[in-house]
Amino acid sequence: MGVDYYNILRVSKNANEEDLKKAYRRLAMKWHPDKNSQNKKEAEAKFKQISEAYDVLSNSHKRQIYDLYGEEVLKSGQFDPASPTGVGGGGGGRGFKYDPRDAEDIFAEFFGRPEGIYKGSPAHDGVNRGTPRKAAPVENKLPCSLEELYKGSKRKMKISRIVLDDAGKPVTVEEVLTIHIKPGWKKGTKITFPEKGDYEAGAAPGDLIFVVDEKPHGVFKRDGNDLVIHHKISLLDALTGKTIKLTSLDGRDLTVEISEIVKPGQEKVIPDEGMPISKEPGKKGNLRIKFDIKFPSRLSADQKCDLRRVLGRHAQ
Structure with a gap:
């Protein structure tokens, strides 16, 4: 019989129209050349075989000839129902012309034609046809702690x-997906898993x-x-100096010496103790300490x- 169309579609010889459609839909989506960039030649060959098998078996006339006489007679163009073998031999039989359908035309009936690609256009040459229409992407928020974004982490x-x-x-x-969160990623960063959304x-x-x-952090703000x-400091410490101890997002102890006079609204910058810069490995931003000076609520006359005696000369 030559090519076994039933085997190509993985259906029985009693397969009905719905069986053929389901089989074609599943196999054509799997073997479309635009979905198999790594093995495109093999995919193109399989895709054409699948399309040809569906074209023949879904057409009652073609299927009848194929079942009775096989693929070679079907494609020969010499089919003659008056001949015992099905092949015309100069008798008075009625001829049959085998007219194969374009593989992409069949695919378009099931999945729609890629935008801008139409029969007869220059791109409709069996090689560069674009990609099948995809369902809309599905977006989900991925809440991350500031520690995760600082150190990086692996999420399942x-x-x-x-x-x-x-x-x-x-x-x-x-299904379980693994997400590798890289140090320094910012809010709004997108991690895409191609074709892991729902079927449409x-x-x-x-x-x-x-x-x-x-996620909001209890100490740091990005x-x-x-x-x-934000660090609260007394007026006395603002004037005389203080040693501040902090814990970094990766658990290190940081000691910051404040020796100069701290003025209201002033901040101290600690270089290279900020967030990692994802596009510049090894580099970090700054840590900025903003001081909130706590003034005494009241002072006695003495x-x-x-204070007037100590600070008076500096106020002039």
Whole structure:
């Protein structure tokens, strides 16, 4: 019989129209050349075989000739129903012309034609046809602590999505995806898992996208690549100096000496103690300490007198 179209589509010889559609839908989506960039030549050959098999078996006239006489007679163009072998031999039989359908035309009936690609256009040459229409992407927030964004981390996310089973029926499956969070990633960073979204009729699965969101931190606030901390300091310490002890986001102890007089609204900048810069490995932003000077709520007459005596000459 030559080519076994039933085997190509993995259906029985009693397959009905719905069986053929399910089989074609599943195999054509799997072997479309635009979805197989690593093995495009093999995919093109399989895609054409699948399309040819569906074209023949879904057409009652072609299928009848194929079942009775095989692929060679079907394609010969010499089919003659009056001949015992099906091949015309100069008798008075009615001829049959085998007219194969274009593989992309069949695909378009199921999944739609890629935008801007039409029969007869220069791109419709069997090589550069664009990609099948994809379902809309699905976006989910990925809340991350400031510690995770500082040090980096690995996250495992369990997802549920709708796919087609081997019979072409939509089913829900669960899958675990691994997300590698890189040091320095910012709010709004997108991590895309191609075609891990839900199946939609007439389209390839959409992409699944996780969008980084930043959880509030109890001590630090992020400002671009910098880290900002508000530190309360007494008026006495602001005038006489103080040693501040902090814990970094990766657990290190930081000691900051404040020796100069701190003025209201002033901040101290500690270079290279901010957030890692994801696009410049090894580099970090700054740590900025903003001081909130705590003034005494009241002073006694003697305290005021002492302050005037000590500070009076500096106020002039």
